[in-house]
Amino acid sequence: MSRKLPRHLTWLEAFVAAVETGSLEAAAQHLGVARSVASEHLRALEEALAEGQPLLERGPGRRLRLTPRGERLFAAAQAPFHQLDLKRLRDLASPEPSLRLGLNPTLSALFMAPVASAAASAGLRLQAAFGSAHDLVLQVQTRQLDLALSFTPLPPHRDVAFRVLASLPFVVLAAKACPLDPAKASLRVKDLAGLPFVDWLRDDPYGGANSARFAEAGIQVEEAAQVESFLQLYPALRAFRACAIAPDLRALAPFPSDLRAWPLRERKPQAVDVVALWPAGGLSAAAEACLEALAKALLKRR
Numbered sequence: 001m002s003r004k005l006p007r008h009l010t011w012l013e014a015f016v017a018a019v020e021t022g023s024l025e026a027a028a029q030h031l032g033v034a035r036s037v038a039s040e041h042l043r044a045l046e047e048a049l050a051e052g053q054p055l056l057e058r059g060p061g062r063r064l065r066l067t068p069r070g071e072r073l074f075a076a077a078q079a080p081f082h083q084l085d086l087k088r089l090r091d092l093a094s095p096e097p098s099l100r101l102g103l104n105p106t107l108s109a110l111f112m113a114p115v116a117s118a119a120a121s122a123g124l125r126l127q128a129a130f131g132s133a134h135d136l137v138l139q140v141q142t143r144q145l146d147l148a149l150s151f152t153p154l155p156p157h158r159d160v161a162f163r164v165l166a167s168l169p170f171v172v173l174a175a176k177a178c179p180l181d182p183a184k185a186s187l188r189v190k191d192l193a194g195l196p197f198v199d200w201l202r203d204d205p206y207g208g209a210n211s212a213r214f215a216e217a218g219i220q221v222e223e224a225a226q227v228e229s230f231l232q233l234y235p236a237l238r239a240f241r242a243c244a245i246a247p248d249l250r251a252l253a254p255f256p257s258d259l260r261a262w263p264l265r266e267r268k269p270q271a272v273d274v275v276a277l278w279p280a281g282g283l284s285a286a287a288e289a290c291l292e293a294l295a296k297a298l299l300k301r302r
Contacts, residue, residue, distance in 0.1 A: 014041035118293030
């Protein structure tokens, strides 16, 4: 039995096919309809979403290419169709300048204020969402995001440009009730032997790095919890009177005053970068304005 799509999704299906095949003729063949039907669907989509303005135009060799409005709409079409109601599609095809921003949860708490202020000053409509490193890279690659802020390490990221905003060494972070010597200037991994420890989730690169650290130092810790964000780490440290090995965020914002931090002394010091990601080919004007505002805010904090 053939599927029945809502009218706006039938139009969107013709638009996506035209982009992917490069012509209305090939799109019609792919969809099993006449060329005139595919053309009507595309025209109906432009009338419904873009006030009749084109979503596609002829490029070199007469191959169809996306207009700026069409580019935003095509990026959104990578999402499951059932998530795309007509209002959502109209917003995406709107000429109103906007910034689609993706953030690591920890960086959202640190960076959302300066980015939102920059967007407001530039008259941009801001769309912000959380994402893991993998999700953020994928959404930048498929042009569903104009800008993403994340930590390294990152998954492979072909077609993604990036800029390092800050490089963070590792520290030992602990609740004040954790039995570590506050007078020490720094700590080694072996100083954590036998202590309650909050680790990162095993599929998190930091969790794997900690396992390697403990094996090299020949120690064991008492694992109290596993987390994936600083937003979860702080309350876990307090509740379990525990310690953790974590990136030193103090170049970005202070740690909570009821926690202690020591530089981690290692034979081969490691660091984590805070990075901005965007689609290869150049930053949008909106993303560039917000990124520069964020870079200036970081300089003031150092």
